[in-house]
Amino acid sequence: MSAIVLGGGDALLIVDPQVDFLPGGSLGVPQGDAVLAPINRLIDLYRAQALPVYVSRDWHPALHCSFAAQGGPWPVHCVAGSDGARFAAALQLDAAVVVSKATTIELDAYSAFNGTGLADALRARGIRRLAVCGLATDYCVLNTVVDGLAAGFEVLLVTEAIRAVDVTAGDGDRALGRMLDSGAVPVQLSGAGLVANLAIGAAA
Numbered sequence: 669m670s671a672i673v674l675g676g677g678d679a680l681l682i683v684d685p686q687v688d689f690l691p692g693g694s695l696g697v698p699q700g701d702a703v704l705a706p707i708n709r710l711i712d713l714y715r716a717q718a719l720p721v722y723v724s725r726d727w728h729p730a731l732h733c734s735f736a737a738q739g740g741p742w743p744v745h746c747v748a749g750s751d752g753a754r755f756a757a758a759l760q761l762d763a764a765v766v767v768s769k770a771t772t773i774e775l776d777a778y779s780a781f782n783g784t785g786l787a788d789a790l791r792a793r794g795i796r797r798l799a800v801c802g803l804a805t806d807y808c809v810l811n812t813v814v815d816g817l818a819a820g821f822e823v824l825l826v827t828e829a830i831r832a833v834d835v836t837a838g839d840g841d842r843a844l845g846r847m848l849d850s851g852a853v854p855v856q857l858s859g860a861g862l863v864a865n866l867a868i869g870a871a872a
């Protein structure tokens with residue numbers, strides 16, 4: 669069995685698990701709510717070993733450049749302080765470190781590393797490896813994983829705890845391929861821990 673042994677230097681990074689990205693939200697990801705149960709299991713797993721949990725959030729001003737009225741590609745979503753910007757109520761995020769991104773009108777940031785100081789904050793805590801999960805596979809998860817690898821972190825991608833917007837059919841699959849090509853290691857929950865996702869590893 670290819671179990672992943674967690675220890676010092678590991679952290680969990682949950683990407684944008686926000687109400688607007690869940691079904692019914694203004695930018696709802698199909699089956700986005702399917703990530704919530706595995707993410708809670710991941711939080712339990714990391715917390716049980718006193719390992720840090722980070723959670724990023726889209727935290728846009730009301731006239732953000734990514735919104736359609738400003739010429740951007742998206743409907744209004746995740747406006748700072750709004751109900752849609754809240755974290756999914758089902759998640760146990762009490763002790764998580766919150767990373768807000770794309771907080772100014774003129775900057776969009778799909779990556780949790782873009783303009784947030786996250787890489788330095790992680791290094792300052794001795795973190796070398798991240799397990800990444802959340803929404804959406806083809807935007808913020810993709811860019812966070814690629815940036816995290818480029819910044820020198822190892823990335824475990826929890827494949828059952830991500831879902832894609834799929835504006836164009838296949839976007840999520842292509843994003844997964846890019847993340848694996850960039851060096852992310854696909855993993856899944858198993859019993860009390862994480863194991864390599866051999867189904868995906870074999871196909872890659």
Ligand code: VGL
Pocket residue numbers: 684689695726734742778803804805806807808809
């Ligand atoms: C996201 C579209 C626009 C994401 C954020 O979190 O993946 N997608 N803003």
Ligand code: ZN
Pocket residue numbers: 726728734745746770
């Ligand atoms: Zn956004």
